[in-house]
Amino acid sequence: MKAQRAALWLLGTMFLLSAAHARGLRRCLIAMDTRHISQSFQQIKETIQAKDTFPNVTILSTSGTLHSIKPLDVCCVTKNLLAFYMDRVFKDHQELSPQILRKISSIANSFLYMQKVLQQCQEQRLCHCGQEAANATRIIHDNYNQLEVRSAALKSLGELDVFLAWIDKNHQGTPAA
Numbered sequence: 001m002k003a004q005r006a007a008l009w010l011l012g013t014m015f016l017l018s019a020a021h022a023r024g025l026r027r028c029l030i031a032m033d034t035r036h037i038s039q040s041f042q043q044i045k046e047t048i049q050a051k052d053t054f055p056n057v058t059i060l061s062t063s064g065t066l067h068s069i070k071p072l073d074v075c076c077v078t079k080n081l082l083a084f085y086m087d088r089v090f091k092d093h094q095e096l097s098p099q100i101l102r103k104i105s106s107i108a109n110s111f112l113y114m115q116k117v118l119q120q121c122q123e124q125r126l127c128h129c130g131q132e133a134a135n136a137t138r139i140i141h142d143n144y145n146q147l148e149v150r151s152a153a154l155k156s157l158g159e160l161d162v163f164l165a166w167i168d169k170n171h172q173g174t175p176a177a
Helices: 002-025 035-050 071-092 098-123 131-145 149-158 160-170
Strands: none
Touching (some): 035 149, 035 160, 149 160
16 A cells, blocks of 8 residues: 555656656747748848948857757747847947838837747746856847947848847747747
């Protein structure tokens, strides 16, 4: 009788631990087709990158900052980079062309939607923010701060395809909310 209780207790404990582990590994995914964003960017990419006066400097793609992010930190880094683009890049970039401005505005609206999805994930405690996520975000901000504001905004906007490819790679699957 004691052996059966111990076995049931052990089985129950293992079930609870595996359920907790699986919940911790659930990722917050953005159920959004980013092709529209990529198409908008492709239509302005050449013009934006032609204005870049620092072609050998990178902000997002330095030393594989984004590519070394562990799955557990993907939500946090995505959330932080969306905020980075919304709060700094789009605000710091000054554009005179109405056509390019419309495309940037369309991209920004899509980013707002993604931020909303990730906010819901954070409220559900599915968006883990570890030290690695903080370090990656800090590196990107440091890279941005090394350039003059307008140059940094233009550079970051020109590297938007790096971020979009990373989102596509890391946020495939079913909706998070």
